[in-house]
Amino acid sequence: MKVLHVITGLEAGGAERQLRDLVANHHVTAEVAALTKPGLISQAIQAEGVTVHHLGMTGNRDLRVLGPLWRLVQRGGYDVVHTHLFRAGLYGRLVARLSGVAAIVASEHSIGERHLEGRPITAPVRALARAGERLGHVTVAVSSAAAQRLVRWGVPEQRIEVIANGIDPRAFRFDPAVRETTRSRLTIPPHITVVGGVGRLEPGKRFDVLIEAVAGLPDTVLLLVGDGPERANLVAHARRLGIANRMVLAGQSSQVPALLSAMDVFAAPSQEETFGLAIVEALACGLPVLYSACPALDELPASASPNARRLPSAAEPFRQAVEELIAAGAPRQLPPQAVDHYGIGHHVNRIEALYLRVHEQRSRSKTIAPAWGEQP
Template identity: 35%
Template sequence: MSGVLAEGTAEQPGQRPLRVLHVVSAMNRGGIETWLMQVFRSQDQARVRNELMTFSAAPGDYDDELRALEVPVWRCPPLGSALAFARCMFGTMRRERFDVVHSHPHQFSGVVLLLARLAGIPGRIAHSHIDTRAPDRSAGLPRRVYLSVMNTLLRLCATEGVAVSAPAAEALFGEGWQRQDRCRVLPLGLDLSAYAPPADAHAERAATRASFGFGPDTLLIGHVGWFIPVKNHTFLLRVFAEVAGRLPEARLLLIGVGELTAEVREQAERLGIINRVVFAGSRGDVPGLLRAMDVFVFPSLAEGLGLALIEAQVSGLPCVLADQLPAESRLPGAVLFPVPLAAGPEAWADAVLQAAATPHHVPETHGVDLAQAVRLLEGRYAHYRH
């Protein structure tokens, strides 16, 4: 069936665990990797033995925890060493004979799953986490050639495709993805216990704010995301500058790292707000930081889903977001203020101040239950047992 992922065949007692190889570039604190870690923490290794393959020489943020969880990590050379990379990936797949290769790096999954097919891996899953339709439509000739080759490889080599939302599915599998039996939307789940307020929530909030020099009454606006163009930090700073002009005691907390960090800092300097913006970097305590915020602002140009936005809603935060983001990113009962990006910083600042005056409210969360997502995944994996 197409559409939303359905549960598959149940595992029989006494069967060996399925070996599933997840392929990612590196295990840092991004949306894909954070979700994978939650899956690894919750999944019973007696049923599914999760393993990882990366193609980055740099250590990842989650490396220590992966060792503690006893998740094997296979490391291949970076993509710049194309022949060595391909030899490493193919050799590992052929030698280890995994049941499933679950590939996460969007279009490059075409190469990953070609190698998996050549290695004789029965289950070859391409997972779309992002919406690249706009940049793909405006791509130059070299990029269009690359996309054409990758799309052909995916059609030939993927046994199925899953996506975090309908826009993400269309971005990787084409406009007719719903008519393809092998393509489905997989509702992503979260470990909701991590976002529930602790018994001493008031003290935790005060302590977190104090650690950054914020007082209990400071209007704290927050954002979580990689410093990359699609996250639209430059627009976010313009919105905050407008808010700060009306409410000088407001502060902005930015969580994340990336290629544009220095550029965003320079922009904050030019706007005269650098002393009101905290660059917190990559953090492992995001749930606690969300509980310390008053408003979450998410002006992304595009998102496959927007896991950080889901996390903010689950935490009860009022959220100001770009109105074109996927419907799957909005939880029933969440406090949401969708605004067109074209409305400009002043309209966004109006929404932020309106959100700041709105009580926090935890929405319905049955659609983002991690246990359900894990069951759905295991059902799909079970089809590919050797």
């Protein structure tokens, strides 16, 4: 079986890292097409021996990308086209449907109640998303929360498959030597407590909450891993509170496991998540975790992640919780049960079983979860 993954870009975000881990563990032949922004993850995927096609889209409305995408799909002989993220889902499903690809799958990595991939959900965005969904055969929701949101958008339940994200726990194992090296590179002294966050720097991630929390915690540094449009505002906010010298912006990085090893507490004040991949990665590194939203943990019993604590998305609760952890020595723990539950092997097996089922049923009868308006 030959699969083409189509993704909007390959910068260092959660969906992009998830795709990297999926193709690195695939048992099928896979290639990747990035509409725009090849980025750090592109290099990591190619290092695994997987072909990455960069299609050169210059903006979200650059329809010229449809030409190279069409030519790629026409000559590729793909059995499955699997799209990731909004723009790739729209363009990739359209081209795959017009090309007669047997199985068209899309993953919804970042759909919230009010935001889609960090942008407000407007009527035109919702209409485009629903139109794109009709062109595929099945949509993968990475959590039950995401599936429920799709149903509220009007997507039939029989067209939705819930398959949780997965991580490679070994990649995120805590390493004291890596911790020391990474802190030295970032010029963070060994005795300083590091509160860390990972994610795109955008308003919805609420990293401003962490800046305000750390402002009330002496001898504490805030380490943020990621980049995005909110970067300048976060720097300005830290300056106003007088802690710019205690905030480290690591930017996009292919070394997330090393940066997690450098942290003492992981904090995620976002009020809305589709899955919460970075939280599971932090748990794999043995970190105590403070969070405001995480469907991945909500769907498991509390005993599966005893070192994770849910808090309101506000500075004072996060400040108090970090203070309590510091007093307790911010102890690292062995990865909890939740980490094994979300192992990458489970994810890959379920995705590939879905490919096979959809491909066989579409090829045999053309009646598997038909696109809206399509006759069996």
